[in-house]
Amino acid sequence: MTDTQTTATAETTTESTNTKGSRDNNAGNRLIGKPFFRRKKNCPFSGPRSSDIDYKDVRTLSRFVSSYGKMLPSHITGVCSSKQRELATAVKRARHLALLPYSSRS
């Protein structure tokens, strides 16, 4: 009885961590021996085919900013630390040029 209960809770935690819609069909197999499965996040700016961080590219920058206009932490977006620092300056430049809000209500 207790066993089924623990597996049920483990499954619910996987669902909540995979909010980004990862297509994991065999998540159950990988869950053996682990409390829950977390997909490895890759930095969207490092790697051979990634784009540069540009303060003019509002469309890309807005993906790393919350709906209130604050920058999202890198442990949520998966940006590596050096790129996160670059991203921070880019967001600050875009804010200065009124391309991005300093804060927004919605």
Add this chain to the structure above:
Amino acid sequence: MSFYEVVFIVRPDVATNQVEQISTKFADLIKDKDGKVIKTEQWGLKSLAYRVKKHRKGYYVMLGIEASGSVVNEVERQMRLSDDIIRFLSIRVNAMTDEPSVQMAPPRRRNDRGDRDGNAPKRPTSSRPNANPATAPAAAE
């Protein structure tokens, strides 16, 4: 001599040709001081993310220049004095290309997304009107 990007926002209540006048004025100023203007981009009238000097919109202009730092200081001083310019930002960049920046790209529509590898979306050539004006009238005949 290094490369700089100077972006400035012009008040929305000036005439459109006056925006070009202002940008040529600064381009001439840079050229007078032995600088090179590599590109000039008019991003057009855009709405600001917040109010700047009571304005909700503004004309964005970007100058890509190659000049020394003292030229940039002088340009910034002139921009501070100008009443038409409500905001400016000049930054040094490592390299400059002739390609237009992302702001010059046409606004993307909702289902105008590329494939998973990040390639540009395939769009039918016929959907672009007057893509080749030389052949368009000939086809109509």
